[in-house]
Amino acid sequence: MSPTSLPADRVARFHAIEAARFLAAHPRCVALHQQAQRHFLFGVPLHWMADAPSPVPLYVDKAQGARLFDVDGHTIIDFCLGDTGAMFGHSPAAIARTLAEHGAFGATTMLPSTVALEVADLLEQRFGLPMWQFTATASDANRFVLRWARALTGRQHIVVFNGCYHGTVDDVFVDLDAQGAAHTRPSLLGQVHDLTTTTRVVEFNDLDGLRAALAAGD
Incomplete structure (x- = not known):
């Protein structure tokens, strides 16, 4: 039987069972999502976070390496890794240490810094291209x-x-x-x-x- 030939009522029943199971296992996520309705459109800081197939979004307590730890105590293997923003894992010690070090010198000056030139030099060494344009997001x-x-x-x-x-x-x-x-x-x-x-x-x-x-x- 192909996926498209499954009866709609059977799919709906399966979805309802899985949704109920998720909600029962994530009471704190449910409570936080209700609280978030007061502050965020669709109840999430960024609207695309509402696209998750779960009845409510997972609320993350912390992330380390290739794992997420949600507020309900579940450990989840993360195959997304922040859309490659955390491609080396969440919070590697070297990156956490470097962020803390440079955060002490200011984060948003809207002016070029010596560090930007160092990064550009390293990018040229790695990829062989001299000219670069930095962006804040993939979009x-x-x-x-x-x-x-x-x-x-x-x-x-x-x-x-x-x-x-x-x-x-x-x-x-x-x-x-x-x-x-x-x-x-x-x-x-x-x-x-x-x-x-x-x-x-x-x-x-x-x-x-x-x-x-x-x-x-x-």
């Missing part, structure tokens, strides 16, 4: 590279893969509907521009579709 990196590419090439169009995550850049929030037509993702609230005029969408692994989308050279 900023995507946003900036799109602007650079458009400025350097004079081309406006981009191609994205249907249903995939490309950062929180407005231009990439375009999906295909059931008929294969591109449309702005409904979750992108408040967008007034028609993103489909400059964003093309192809299904992941559809080589012919990708070739067709790139054929115009624009």
Whole structure:
């Protein structure tokens, strides 16, 4: 039996059982999430944290190495590692020590520092590229590279893969509907521009579709 042939009522029953089991095992997460409704939209500091499939988000007590420890006392192996922000594990001693050391000299001056030059030199040594642009998030990196590419090439169009995550850049929030037509993702609230005029969408692994989308050279 393929996943698509499962009866909807059977899926709903299974989901209800698993949701109830999760809630029973995470009473402190439930209580904290109720408290968070007062302070955060969707009850989370960053809206995408509400996309987790669990009935309420996991509230983390601490993270160490490749493990998360939630407020209800569960230990969880973490395969995400902060979307690679913690690719060497959570809170390695060397990084924690360096953050504490440099935090004492100020964290947000909005001016260049000698440390930035040291980092740039190390990046050049490691990757062989002399020029760098620092960003605060992966989404900023995507946003900036799109602007650079458009400025350097004079081309406006981009191609994205249907249903995939490309950062929180407005231009990439375009999906295909059931008929294969591109449309702005409904979750992108408040967008007034028609993103489909400059964003093309192809299904992941559809080589012919990708070739067709790139054929115009624009």
